[in-house]
Amino acid sequence: MHELGIAQSIMQIVLSEAERARARKVLKVTVKVGELAGVLPDSLTFCFNLLAKSTIAEHALLTIEKVPIRGYCSQCESEFVIADHRYCCNTCGNKHIELVSGRELQIGQLEIEDETD
Numbered sequence: 001m002h003e004l005g006i007a008q009s010i011m012q013i014v015l016s017e018a019e020r021a022r023a024r025k026v027l028k029v030t031v032k033v034g035e036l037a038g039v040l041p042d043s044l045t046f047c048f049n050l051l052a053k054s055t056i057a058e059h060a061l062l063t064i065e066k067v068p069i070r071g072y073c074s075q076c077e078s079e080f081v082i083a084d085h086r087y088c089c090n091t092c093g094n095k096h097i098e099l100v101s102g103r104e105l106q107i108g109q110l111e112i113e114d115e116t117d
């Protein structure tokens, strides 16, 4: 399962960040997932919860933010959302567009409870 590996990398980052911030508990993790990253949110949540057991992230809430696929056309200098896999400019029809977003897989936000709370 592809999501397990992703959940493992996320968990590694979360735990090391939490440790650096001297967190007692991880409350919330937001992950930005591009539509092209091919990640199933349900499986990712499942794997995340599985790996979080017996760690300080055990009760953390995982929020998955979907990032739409965006393209850029250098002819019109415009940016647009690509829907239904139509990889061309929606103004001039140019097929040589650049992908601006949609492949990301990154941790957006991390909410922790630190020692002083």
Ligand SMILES: [Zn+2]
Residues within 6 Å of the ligand: 073, 074, 075, 076, 077, 089, 090, 091, 092, 093, 094
């Ligand atoms: Zn264009």
